[in-house]
Amino acid sequence: MRPVIALRRKSVIVTWMLSYLAVLLLPLIVSVFVYIVASRTLESQIHEANGSLLKQVREMMDSYFQAMERLNFELTWNVRMQELLYSNKYLSHPEEYNYDLYQISQDMRDYEKAYTFIDKFYTFLNRDQLVIWPSLVRDGAYAYKLLHVSSGAGYDAWLETLNRRDYLDYLPLVRIDDSGVQHNTVALISSYTMDKNSSPATNVIMIDQDRILNSIRNVELFNKGHVFILSPQNEVLVSNSAVSLTDALPFDRFTDELEPLYYWKIGDKRYEVTAIVSSRSGLKYVSMIPSNLYWEKAELVRNLTIASAGVSLLGGALLMTFFLRRNYNPLRNLMHAVSGNADVPLPGAGNEFQLLEQAIHRTFTKLDSMSAQIDRQRQLVRSHFIGRLLKGRADTAGIPIEESLAAFHMAFASDEFAVIVLAVEPSEAFDERLSHMDPAAKRMLLMFIVTNVVEELASQRNIGYVAEVDDVFACLVNLRQNGEENRGEELMRIASEAQRFLAESYGIQLTLAVSGIHRTASGIAQAYVEALDALEYKLVMGSKEILSYEELQRRISSAAGPESEVGYYYPLQVEQQLINYAKVGDFEKAKRTLDDIIEINFRRTPAVSVPIARCLTLNLVSTMIKTVSEIGSLQDSFLVQNPRRIERLTQFDTVQEMQRQTTEFLRQVCEYTAGLRQQHLQQSRQQALDELVREVKELIGSRYSDPNLNISMIGHAFDMKPTYLSKLFKDHTGEGLLDCINKTRVEQAKRIMAEDGQSVTDAAGLVGFNDVNAFIRTFKKYEGITPGKFKEAAEAQS
Numbered sequence: 001m002r003p004v005i006a007l008r009r010k011s012v013i014v015t016w017m018l019s020y021l022a023v024l025l026l027p028l029i030v031s032v033f034v035y036i037v038a039s040r041t042l043e044s045q046i047h048e049a050n051g052s053l054l055k056q057v058r059e060m061m062d063s064y065f066q067a068m069e070r071l072n073f074e075l076t077w078n079v080r081m082q083e084l085l086y087s088n089k090y091l092s093h094p095e096e097y098n099y100d101l102y103q104i105s106q107d108m109r110d111y112e113k114a115y116t117f118i119d120k121f122y123t124f125l126n127r128d129q130l131v132i133w134p135s136l137v138r139d140g141a142y143a144y145k146l147l148h149v150s151s152g153a154g155y156d157a158w159l160e161t162l163n164r165r166d167y168l169d170y171l172p173l174v175r176i177d178d179s180g181v182q183h184n185t186v187a188l189i190s191s192y193t194m195d196k197n198s199s200p201a202t203n204v205i206m207i208d209q210d211r212i213l214n215s216i217r218n219v220e221l222f223n224k225g226h227v228f229i230l231s232p233q234n235e236v237l238v239s240n241s242a243v244s245l246t247d248a249l250p251f252d253r254f255t256d257e258l259e260p261l262y263y264w265k266i267g268d269k270r271y272e273v274t275a276i277v278s279s280r281s282g283l284k285y286v287s288m289i290p291s292n293l294y295w296e297k298a299e300l301v302r303n304l305t306i307a308s309a310g311v312s313l314l315g316g317a318l319l320m321t322f323f324l325r326r327n328y329n330p331l332r333n334l335m336h337a338v339s340g341n342a343d344v345p346l347p348g349a350g351n352e353f354q355l356l357e358q359a360i361h362r363t364f365t366k367l368d369s370m371s372a373q374i375d376r377q378r379q380l381v382r383s384h385f386i387g388r389l390l391k392g393r394a395d396t397a398g399i400p401i402e403e404s405l406a407a408f409h410m411a412f413a414s415d416e417f418a419v420i421v422l423a424v425e426p427s428e429a430f431d432e433r434l435s436h437m438d439p440a441a442k443r444m445l446l447m448f449i450v451t452n453v454v455e456e457l458a459s460q461r462n463i464g465y466v467a468e469v470d471d472v473f474a475c476l477v478n479l480r481q482n483g484e485e486n487r488g489e490e491l492m493r494i495a496s497e498a499q500r501f502l503a504e505s506y507g508i509q510l511t512l513a514v515s516g517i518h519r520t521a522s523g524i525a526q527a528y529v530e531a532l533d534a535l536e537y538k539l540v541m542g543s544k545e546i547l548s549y550e551e552l553q554r555r556i557s558s559a560a561g562p563e564s565e566v567g568y569y570y571p572l573q574v575e576q577q578l579i580n581y582a583k584v585g586d587f588e589k590a591k592r593t594l595d596d597i598i599e600i601n602f603r604r605t606p607a608v609s610v611p612i613a614r615c616l617t618l619n620l621v622s623t624m625i626k627t628v629s630e631i632g633s634l635q636d637s638f639l640v641q642n643p644r645r646i647e648r649l650t651q652f653d654t655v656q657e658m659q660r661q662t663t664e665f666l667r668q669v670c671e672y673t674a675g676l677r678q679q680h681l682q683q684s685r686q687q688a689l690d691e692l693v694r695e696v697k698e699l700i701g702s703r704y705s706d707p708n709l710n711i712s713m714i715g716h717a718f719d720m721k722p723t724y725l726s727k728l729f730k731d732h733t734g735e736g737l738l739d740c741i742n743k744t745r746v747e748q749a750k751r752i753m754a755e756d757g758q759s760v761t762d763a764a765g766l767v768g769f770n771d772v773n774a775f776i777r778t779f780k781k782y783e784g785i786t787p788g789k790f791k792e793a794a795e796a797q798s
Contacts, residue, residue: 012328012331012353013324013328016324016327016328017320017324020316020320020323020324021320023316024312024313024316024317024320027308027309027312028309028312028313031305031306031308031309032309034305035305035306051274051276053287054274054275054276054285054287055276057216057227057285057287058276058278058285060215060216061212061215061216061229061238061278061283061285062278062280062281062283064117064207064212064215065170065188065278065280065281065283066280066281067115067117067118068118068188068205068207069188069281071111071115071118071121071205072188072190072203072205074111075108075111075121075123075203075205076190076192076203078104078107080100080103080104080107081104081123081201083100084097084100084101084104085192085200085201086200088777101130101132101137102137104123104132105132105133105134105135105136105137106135108121108123108132108133108134108135109134109135111134112134117207117211118205118206118207119175119177119183119185119206119207119208119211120133120147120175120177120185120205120206121133121203121204121205121206122143122147122203122204123201123202123203123204124140124143124162124201124202124204125200125201126162126163126199126200126201126202127200129141131143131144140159141155144158146176147175147176148173148174148175148176149176161189162189162191162202162204163199163202164189164191164199164202165191165193165199166191166193166199167189167190167191167199167202168188168189168190168191169188169189169231169232169233170186170187170188170189170231170232170237170281170283171186171187171189171231171235171237172184172185172186172187172235172236172237173185173186173187173206175206175208183208183209183210184208184209184210185206185207185208185209186206186207186209186212186229186237186238187204187205187206188203188204188205188206189202189203189204190202190203190205191203209237209238209239212229212238213238213240225271225287225288225289225290226239226240226241226271226287226288227239227240227241227285227286227287227288228241228285228286228287228288229283229284229285229286230283230284230285230286231283231284232282232283232284234284237283241288269290270290270291270292271288271289271290271291272288272289272291273286273287273288274286274287274289275287334356335355335356378408381408382408382410382465382467383467383468384467385404385408386465386466386467386469386474386476387467387468387469387474389401389476389521389524390419390467390469390474390476390524390525390528391469391525391528392522392524392525401521410465411463412463412478412521413462413463413478413480414478414479414480415519415520415521416478416479416487416517416518416519417476417477417478417479417517417518417519417520417521417523417524417527418477418479418487418491418514418515418516418517418518418527419474419475419476419477419514419515419524419527419528419530419531420454420474420475420477420491420494420495420498420512420513420514420515420531421472421473421474421475421512421513421515421528421531421532421534421535422450422454422472422473422474422475422498422510422511422512423472423473423510423511423512423513423535423538424446424450424472424473424508424509424510425509425510425511425543425544426509427507427508427509428507429507430446430506430507430508430509433506433507446508447468447473449502449506449508450466450473450502450508450510451466451473453498453501453502454466454473454475454494454498455475457494457497457498457501458475458477458494461480461490462477462478462479462480462490462494463477463478463480464476464477464478464494472535474528474531475494476524477491477494479517487517488514488517488548488550491514491517491548492514492546492548495512495514495546496546498510498512499512499544499546509543509544510544511535511538511543511544511545511546511547512545512546512547513531513532513533513534513535513538513546513547513548513549514531514534514546514547514548514549515527515528515529515530515531515534515549516530516549516550530549531549533549534547534548534549534552535547537552538654539613539654539655541655542654542655542656543654543656543657568601568612568613568615568616569597569600569601570597570601570616570619570620574593574597575623577593578590578593578594578597578623579623579626579627579630581593581670582624582627582666582669582670582673583627583630583631583673584673584674584677585670585671585673585674585675585677586670587666587667587670587671587674590666590670591663591666591667594620594659594662594663594666595659595663597616597620598655598658598659601613601616602655613655613658617658617662620662621662621665624665624666624669627669627673628669628672628673631673631676689728689732690732692718692728692729693729693732693733695718696714696718696725696729696737696740697740699714699717700714700740700741700744701744704741704744704745704748704767704768705748705766705767705768706768707768707769707770709741709768710738710741711723711725711726711737711738711741714737725737726738742778742781742782743782745767745768745769745778746767746778746779746782746783748766748767749763749764749766749767749775749779749787750783750790750794752766752767753787753790753791753794754791754794757795759791760772760775760776760787760788760791763775763787764776764787775787776788
């Protein structure tokens with residue numbers, strides 16, 4: 001045995017030595033590799049560091065510039081601003097011009113509250129040389145004096161900038177605040193468009209550079225280097241440094257992707273320059289970081305790498321020798337113990353660990369197998385014995401009951417017995433907890449839980465044994481002779497506590513049936529039959545209840561008599577009433593009638609029997625099928641799409657389930673009938689609307705030349721409210737009634753000018769316009785050109 005152990009010891013020592021060497025040499029190899037590639041990767045690391053910080057600055061800044069663009073959009077498309085700049089209403093109502101200016105300035109107050117980080121914004125009206133800002137309207141020259149007079153740029157240059165056509169760009173400006181302090185700002189200047197040669201107005205939105213710089217002051221890029229924000233024309237908008245950018249940088253090559261490093265020297269300092277362009281605003285972001293910040297860190301890493309390599313070599317060699325000697329001693333002792341066991345043979349190859357693993361695995365496998373087999377067979381045999389005892393066949397094998405009880409460690413304390421049958425109801429809570437288990441394992445766990453809980457409750461004052469018999473659980477209760485007279489209450493206590501505890505702790509829902517109390521072991525079978533009979537009343541009494549056989553018998557005996565009912569309540573007039581409600585789709589009334597039928601039949605004393613209840617269900621379903629067949633084709637109904645629906649209606653365990661299924665079926669019938677009625681009503685309404693629209697269009701076609709033709713006149717002609725008629729017309733055609741009138745008049749005017757050669761004024765009068773200007777506006781709205789240009793084009797073609 002000694003040579004074998006010596007061979008194993010040698011193999012393990014070699015393996016450990018190689019492992020220690022690998023652990024020792026791995027950091028050294030990594031250190032050398034890092035040292036070699038450090039110089040190659042330093043440039044990319046600097047680029048990535050600068051790029052990530054620069055992207056952070058870009059995202060922060062783009063949020064400001066995007067807010068400026070949103071404010072510019074809201075100002076541009078403000079309804080009052082659009083009306084002020086582009087409508088012709090001031091030709092006829094010039095007195096409203098100043099009031100509209102005031103309303104726009106009030107709207108700007110709301111924008112000022114919403115965009116608190118915008119320092120100043122205003123709109124310059126080119127034609128009137130006016131400036132509108134929140135709550136104020138000022139002359140252009142006066143506004144320039146208040147806002148920009150100290151900026152160095154003259155008033156004419158300011159006007160030239162604001163009068164540019166189709167202009168949208170960022171510019172650096174100087175702003176004077178209310179206290180007279182100058183601020184360098186970034187201004188978004190956006191002009192409005194009217195025609196090819198002029199711009200009616202210009203928006204100017206400003207954010208101070210100090211606000212922008214304060215938002216990025218905590219960014220490492222800001223604190224250690226220089227940051228520049230350039231306009232698309234390479235003009236510096238924002239900078240945290242007095243250093244100016246050189247023109248040698250390739251500004252035209254900057255894109256929204258991070259650009260490669262550029263090296264730039266200012267005096268004796270060398271900088272790494274990184275640039276990126278915003279895809280949203282077109283602005284360019286440039287960073288300049290001193291190179292020595294990164295090279296100092298790289299030098300420190302290199303020195304630490306060399307020092308750690310030396311320490312690792314020296315200390316690793318000493319520790320490897322020490323731990324090799326120390327760690328093998330316990331393993332050698334284990335090998336002596338295992339190799340001396342004759343039941344565990346030594347393997348032909350492998351080291352000591354493989355031998356130990358094989359020995360331990362075999363031992364635990366045998367123990368687990370033996371324990372599981374013993375427990376499984378004991379439980380199965382005991383459950384089988386209890387099942388035979390409940391069915392009155394315990395002595396057929398020729399073995400006395402007393403010996404069988406002793407073999408299964410069972411004992412009875414008295415000769416009084418009762419049986420509690422437990423039927424497990426479907427429970428989503430329990431199934432969700434064990435959704436990962438297969439059905440067989442789930443059933444075994446369920447049996448384990450129910451058996452232990454019920455036996456524990458029954459054994460608190462009596463003796464109880466649980467077994468699974470014919471898909472239900474049965475608890476055989478042996479009542480102790482402790483002087484208690486009311487044994488029935490004790491059985492109800494066991495059933496009630498078991499039902500409550502299993503529902504609250506595990507989500508297991510039970511319906512329990514309790515038998516009467518019988519003497520001697522021969523009465524156990526009778527008690528089991530009584531419990532099963534009581535369980536049958538789950539159909540009438542409902543699931544998740546505790547059903548006492550003796551209580552049910554007392555109820556039946558007290559209610560029985562020569563005049564007791566043997567059928568069920570469902571007269572013809574009630575059936576016809578249910579059919580009528582279902583035909584019109586009135587689910588609420590139909591459901592109320594159905595609930596009354598079920599209430600009368602199942603809440604009376606005595607309730608209908610189980611066979612009669614199933615007959616009632618079939619009669620109710622037959623009524624609903626007749627309803628469907630009377631209002632339409634049965635083959636086209638939802639019943640044909642799911643033929644097993646009727647079969648499921650007759651498969652129920654409780655009155656509640658029967659009521660739920662029949663109510664759901666009734667709801668589907670009502671929805672089907674209501675849908676058919678709604679379809680017929682919609683078809684009739686659609687035909688009426690088609691006829692109305694046709695008559696309206698005929699009236700417009702015959703009366704378009706009447707200047708009094710309008711929505712009110714048409715509504716009066718059809719004896720309808722004008723607004724309601726207009727809404728019906730638009731909902732049906734997608735076109736407003738006034739648009740239809742105007743389009744008809746424009747089409748007739750085109751025909752008159754093109755075919756008859758009438759003038760614009762004559763054509764306007766012939767198609768019902770009293771005002772030629774209104775005719776011109778309407779014509780241009782629908783044709784895109786004025787009637788004069790249309791007439792010229794028509795004459796040129798002819």
